[in-house]
Amino acid sequence: SAVISQKPSRDICQRGTSLTIQCQVDSQVTMMFWYRQQPGQSLTLIATANQGSEATYESGFVIDKFPISRPNLTFSTLTVSNMSPEDSSIYLCSVDGGWQETQYFGPGTRLLVL
């Protein structure tokens, strides 16, 4: 399985600011995904990031709030813009495992917005 790292692992931010989360994988992957996990809740897909194309956002998530970059096959970033306390969550990236359709997750970024 792929080894995935995320930076930062956690952060405390002031409302109105933005934070960029990085996701690095140790092998080339076609699809990378960004999820939000609110406290005590399940995982909700924010968007799918494919290299060389615009990210595909799920209902309720917009590019202005969560811009995503995918410059190559091993790296992606998610920015949480103009943060409010409601953005306090764990943000997780995952990658597809190829033909087996399995997704492997990174350790997550724990964000607290004051």
Place this chain on the structure above:
Amino acid sequence: GENVEQHPSTLSVQEGDSAVIKCTYSDSASNYFPWYKQELGKGPQLIIDIRSNVGEKKDQRIAVTLNKTAKHFSLHITETQPEDSAVYFCAAIEPAAGNKLTFGGGTRVLVKP
């Protein structure tokens, strides 16, 4: 789109007993069903998965069963140990939605020594 429901939301078992978590899904086209374990402060870890052409799969103390007709699948953990305490998530993949994973609500399992 796909909807996955998971029960129970919390489960407390005595060490050595079995734990069963059940999930139902709505899209009959879904064909891949992974289970993830999430420990405190960590990302979800894939523990077992099953495809729609298989009725049961086992890996040591963990097994998953799938009933395509009824559209439900279950996770069985036997001989539970304290290290099995975690939150477990079931999921189903939507082939028509670019292999999007839809997750159940999660089950918090506590194994009491």
